[in-house]
Amino acid sequence: MEIPDQWVGALLVGLVLLVLGQFLLSYRAFYQHKEEVRGFVDAKAETIARSIDNWNIKNENCSIRIDTIYARLESFESKQDQAGKDIWNRTDQMERRLQDNLSRLKKDILVLQTTSELLRKAGLRESEDAYKKQRGDE
Amino acid sequence: MPLLPAQLERMEYLLGKAQHTSLTPAEQDELRRYVVAEQPEAQDVTFETIVTLGLIIVGAYLLYRYLESTA
Numbered sequence: 756m757e758i759p760d761q762w763v764g765a766l767l768v769g770l771v772l773l774v775l776g777q778f779l780l781s782y783r784a785f786y787q788h789k790e791e792v793r794g795f796v797d798a799k800a801e802t803i804a805r806s807i808d809n810w811n812i813k814n815e816n817c818s819i820r821i822d823t824i825y826a827r828l829e830s831f832e833s834k835q836d837q838a839g840k841d842i843w844n845r846t847d848q849m850e851r852r853l854q855d856n857l858s859r860l861k862k863d864i865l866v867l868q869t870t871s872e873l874l875r876k877a878g879l880r881e882s883e884d885a886y887k888k889q890r891g892d893e
Numbered sequence: 894m895p896l897l898p899a900q901l902e903r904m905e906y907l908l909g910k911a912q913h914t915s916l917t918p919a920e921q922d923e924l925r926r927y928v929v930a931e932q933p934e935a936q937d938v939t940f941e942t943i944v945t946l947g948l949i950i951v952g953a954y955l956l957y958r959y960l961e962s963t964a
Contacts, residue, residue: 871949873952874948874952875948877951878905878908878947878948878949878953878954879952881951881952881955882905882908882909882912882948882951883909885902885909886905886909886913887909889906
């Protein structure tokens with residue numbers, strides 16, 4: 756049996772059309788997939804950019820807080836230095852006052868010791884005289 | 894002075910006696926009473942301190958008598 760030339764021609768044409776159709780479908784699918792990937796990448800890039808912005812804001816806040824802490828620390832150190840100076844000044848004043856009081860106290864004690872010693876000696880002599888006199892009278 | 898002259902003279906005698914012999918407990922109590930009458934804070938001190946305070950009181954009494962006689 757012999758195949759007619761028209762059938763062969765029609766078959767070839769059909770095959771070519773089929774291949775072309777398949778090629779068109781593949782190209783369309785590829786293009787759609789490419790658009791989807793691009794959209795996904797853009798969304799991801801936008802998310803990353805937003806995260807970086809947030810991170811930058813947080814970083815800036817941290818820097819501000821660190822600056823504030825440094826300022827407070829410097830203020831505290833300054834106050835501490837001043838308080839230390841005040842305490843030492845007061846300590847020096849108290850020490851001077853105590854030394855003055857101590858020297859006055861020593862002087863008073865010396866006066867009292869001398870006075871009491873003199874009075875004691877006078878009392879001793881008088882009491883011995885009184886005892887001897889009374890014993891003689893007896 | 895809260896002590897009478899007679900009490901001071903008695904105290905002089907007791908103090909003089911304490912320098913030569915020991916006092917009886919009654920005499921020690923009497924001397925302590927005289928000293929405490931002059932100085933109430935001496936209530937619980939030792940007898941040795943009582944003697945020292947008594948001698949000072951007698952000395953002060955002598956000075957007082959001398960100043961009174963010269964005035």
